[in-house]
Amino acid sequence: MGRDTGGEDTPQGKDVPPRAQTSLRSDAQRNRERILEVALAELTRSADTPLSVIAKKAGVGQGTLYRNFPSREDLVLEIYRHEMRQVADSAARLLETREPDRALREWMDRLALFAMAKAGLADAIRQATGAPGSPARPGPSPVIEAAELLLRACEEAGTIRPGVTADDMVLAIGGLWQLDPTGDWQPRATRLLDIVMDGLRAGAPGR
Template identity: 70%
Template sequence: MRHPNRDAPLRSDAQRNRERILEVALAELTRAADAPLSAIAKKAGVGQGTFYRNFPSREALVLEVYQYEVQQVAEAAEQLLCTRPPDRALREWMDRLARYALAKAGLADALRAATSACGTLAGLGRGPLTQAVTSLLDANERAGTIRPGVTPEDFFLAIAGLWQISSHDDWQTRADRLLDLVMDGLRAGAPGPPDARG
């Protein structure tokens, strides 16, 4: 008879396999939308059976990679708020969001193919990113490090240019410049720390 606790390590192994596949798939699909699934499985160190048990089709893999990356970006906001002053957390999270924008640009062809097969991307990931931005903006408003009243919608409109930067240009330099400008704009009119306000 199997010991009931023997299943726990299998579940954690299965979860690690799944996450490894997603990490490799993100990198490979960002580089080339038509990356062979067999190559992704091999680089992730899993067999074809394990791969297809997790992701029965290219479309399923692409959509899950996109959602996985959104979740990673969203979770980074809370991690940064726990370890950085609010304004530094916001600026570093903007850098993380920029890397996500680049990955999304690289995944664009794969996403188009996936969504034409199984629906639409409308709203996919919007909730977690909006929650992350709300946490960051609220922390900064309480700390007095950004102007009051900035909404998540304001923020996303301000950084919309990220999605316009071609990955073939000097992407990092242009993204840094744009995000520094946005951060400067958010700081303009900031009241300062609560104890320094008269």
């Protein structure tokens, strides 16, 4: 974890050697990721958690937090975007190392984790987007595109029934958003997703 500078920007530019600049950028990225990680946990517990508490638990100064996220709204929506990007980006990586139908099923588990994070952040998201003039909640396009990528790979491999769209799948797994993120949601999510996956495989030409 990078050392906080007490709210002052660290000098960068031609007077800083390239290797040092790379190190500074790495430290800044680690600080940002740590803030997002802690903020997700803290705001899930309480939407009213002070930003000063998040900064302290992340091991950074308030100046560092505000340089990355000038307002509570910026922080909440970036958590949402970050978690969604993590899910979306994992689709292509899974396809590189697994058969398409296994990649799809594992991706569903990651989508379930995102659904629980989103449910846990519901109050914080409402606060960030509910007032007049507040920024809009990011749309689900990256996740939809990732689902389409996986479904088309499975269809080409003959491991799911043809013609299933991302919208079809989102409707089929809509029960994820009904689960309580503070309860024993994982066994229920696994059962639901296994049922959905069995339905997708039914009638697959390659089976």
